[in-house]
Structures are given as structure tokens and as C-alpha cells.
Amino acid sequence: MARPHIERRRKDKQKKILEAARRVFCRKGFLAVKMQDIIDECGISRGGIYIYYASVDEVFLDVMRQRNAEGISSINKSVETREPFWHVLDTYIAKQKERLVRFENSLFRAYCEYIFSKPMAAVHAFRDSQLANLRGSVEAILRLGESQGVVANGDITQLAIFFIAVIDGLSVLALGDALTQETMDAQFELLRNVIAQ
Amino acid sequence: MARPHIERRRKDKQKKILEAARRVFCRKGFLAVKMQDIIDECGISRGGIYIYYASVDEVFLDVMRQRNAEGISSINKSVETREPFWHVLDTYIAKQKERLVRFENSLFRAYCEYIFSKPMAAVHAFRDSQLANLRGSVEAILRLGESQGVVANGDITQLAIFFIAVIDGLSVLALGDALTQETMDAQFELLRNVIAQ
DNA sequence: TGACAAAATGACATCCGTGTCATATCATGC
DNA sequence: GCATGATATGACACGGATGTCATTTTGTCA
Numbered sequence A, B: 001m002a003r004p005h006i007e008r009r010r011k012d013k014q015k016k017i018l019e020a021a022r023r024v025f026c027r028k029g030f031l032a033v034k035m036q037d038i039i040d041e042c043g044i045s046r047g048g049i050y051i052y053y054a055s056v057d058e059v060f061l062d063v064m065r066q067r068n069a070e071g072i073s074s075i076n077k078s079v080e081t082r083e084p085f086w087h088v089l090d091t092y093i094a095k096q097k098e099r100l101v102r103f104e105n106s107l108f109r110a111y112c113e114y115i116f117s118k119p120m121a122a123v124h125a126f127r128d129s130q131l132a133n134l135r136g137s138v139e140a141i142l143r144l145g146e147s148q149g150v151v152a153n154g155d156i157t158q159l160a161i162f163f164i165a166v167i168d169g170l171s172v173l174a175l176g177d178a179l180t181q182e183t184m185d186a187q188f189e190l191l192r193n194v195i196a197q
Numbered sequence C: 001t002g003a004c005a006a007a008a009t010g011a012c013a014t015c016c017g018t019g020t021c022a023t024a025t026c027a028t029g030c
Numbered sequence D: 001g002c003a004t005g006a007t008a009t010g011a012c013a014c015g016g017a018t019g020t021c022a023t024t025t026t027g028t029c030a
Helices: A004-028 A035-042 A056-080 A085-101 A107-117 A120-147 A156-173 A181-196 B004-028 B035-042 B056-080 B085-101 B107-117 B120-147 B156-173 B181-196
Strands: none
Touching: A004 A035, A004 A056, A004 A107, A035 A056, A056 A085, A056 A107, A056 A120, A085 A120, A085 A156, A085 A181, A107 A120, A107 A156, A107 B107, A120 A156, A156 A181, A156 B156, A156 B181, A181 B156, A181 B181, B004 B035, B004 B056, B004 B107, B035 B056, B056 B085, B056 B107, B056 B120, B085 B120, B085 B156, B085 B181, B107 B120, B107 B156, B120 B156, B156 B181
């Protein structure tokens, strides 16, 4: 027996919970978030949330799934319009810089906490799919540059991984305040050189 | 009243605890380690350990302090003997590669879990001192290369930070098995190029 | 050997977050 | 408006880790 309105009601409520949870994860990272925090944020009852999610982990994974979908599509859009490579790249880099600055207040922090707090085997699939998506996007940008003749022909996949590694590494460094604005600029300049060479 | 033998006895016991704890942190990372694990490993009693350390955090910081001292001195040694730059660098890189491979079984994993599990402000000083030490060593290696004319003159400090960022980034990536041996080799080759350019 | 302080023990009270469940409320179809 | 199933509620029992403390053991000096 199909009951479409019931299905819908459920989805709507789930979305509400997800939005609230996302705010919480942005604010507190992953580890510090207890079920109660999410409950408080979305104004459901303790027992009620378990109808939708069995654990904080489940909520988190759903949040990440959603975010991932969003992020990828935004990158792909500018690649499709075939804007000048350096413009696309610099936009992307600017976005990354901004993320590094407000590190505390973003999902990336939660992501790091998550992957470092679980046994490797457990985060394996999750981690891989996140990375595959991200790498795809970065590769797309680089291939755009290649086609415009401003990125050296070479192993674009390796270059994409290198790119991601540098940004992840800087993210880790950004945890201290080791990274001043000037340092960050210098670092991205070095990264730019690797690509342009 | 000076009681040197008591002081000594205390230090000895502390060292025993530290060694046991280090094994535990290597095996289980940071987050999964409970006081009881350390207690079990070093065969002291629940109440007894609190005479020496007030919390897991305190034990961990002491372990890291010790490890840091060791690591630095080993790097500095090969710099002091002024071996050929590429030899020193490749030795260092080989060591890093090895660490990435046995990621699960090393203090680095614990370190990441630690800095990602505490509020930024709390790990700030710790993080900075670790980084300053590491950067000092890497800079020393790079200056060796500079003096031997195989590293481009330029901002060695920035280059050192970049170097560290790449390795940290690869460490993060290594959490999945995104990094095959070939990938890792290619990545370090790219890094080598940045330095040699 | 006895006396005294330092060190060690492990049972215990406590805290904190979790997931459940009996009960109540709500929405829909009849 | 009533019956029925889906949702919601919050008190509660449970588990796991923590740090304490009364008591015991150990080691040192006179």
C-alpha cells in the first residue's frame, strides 16, 4: 500500500534534522557532538530522533553526503563554462583559503575529527568516495588548464593528488596559528608554481 | 631535606610507565586509549598511576615530548656531518614513506587524533612547539642543500613549511588506501622537483 | 627492630551519554 | 468522530570510564 504523503512527511522531518545537525557539526566539530546537541538544535525529543537516525554517526554521514553533492556541482559548473584556467583555479584557491581561515567553523574540521577517530577500516569506504569525488573535480580543473595550454602535460591524476595533499596538509598546519596570511599566500604561490611549471 | 634516591626511584617508575604508554599509543592511537589500557600495559594499579599522571592527556604529552627530542636529534646529526644533500633528503623521505605505510602503528596517528580531538586553543602551544622543532630540522636540511648549490636560493622557511604540508597531507590521504606505492613515489617525486627547481 | 613516609592497591561512588519503552499525541481514511 | 498506525515524549536503566580513599605494603633511616 503506497502512502506518498507519509513518505514525504518523513523526508521533510529528516531534512529539518539534517539542517540542524549540520549547524551543530559546523559549530562543534564531530567528536564533541552528542545526540543531545542535535536534539536541542532541532527541537525534537530524545526518543524521537531515533526514529530517523540510530546514532550520531549516521546523522554525520548523511550531512557529509549532502555537502559533498553540493560542493562538487559548484566546481563542475565553472569548468563546464570553460572559463580561463587561472580564473577557475584562483577562485578555487580563494575558497580553500577562506576555509582555512574559519577552520573552526566548518565541516572540514568535523570531517578530520571523524576520519581520525574511527579505525581505518571503518572509514575506508567513506573516505575513498569523498576523495574520489574531490579528485575528480580537481582533475577536471587541471585538464581545463591543460587544454588551454597553461598546465604542463603530464600525469594529471598525480598532480591532482598532490594538489589535494598540499591543501590537506595546510589544513592540518592551520590548526596552530602557524599560518599567517602571508605564509598562506606564499604556500599557495608555491603550489601554483608546481602546476604552471 | 634532599632525598635523591626517592627522586630517582620516582623517575624510574615514571619512565617505565612512559615506555608502556608509548607502546599503547602506537598500537591504539590516542582516542581509544583509556587509563586502564596504560595501567594494564605497565602492571601498576588503578590508583597507583594517578601518583604519576593525573590523566591520559598528561601521559600522552610526556610521550610526545620524549619522541620529539629523539626525532630532532637524529635529523640534526646527518646535517652536521654535511653529507650530500640528496642523500640526506632521500634518507629523510624514505623514513617518511615508511611511516606512511605503517601509519596505523605509529605515534603519528595518535598525534593527529590528539590535535583534532581537542579545541584548537587547547592544543595550540603543543602544536606550535612540535611544528617549530620539525620546521627547524627541515630548514636545516634545505640550507644544507642551498650551501651545496642544489636548492634554489629563495625563502627556505616557506619551502620548509611546504615540505611539511605535503607530508602531512599525504599522511591524511594515507588514511584510506588511496596511496599505492606508485602513487606515493610519484608524489615524493613531485615534491623533490619543487625543491630542486 | 621499630617507626615513619612514600608508594601501591582495588573497591567504590560518581558522572555522562546512550538507547529503550510504556505512554501519549497526531494525522489520515472511513 | 472514531479507529488505526505513524510519531513523539521523557523518565529510566544501563554501561563504561573516571578519580578517590581507606587500607596495606614497601623501603629507608635511626
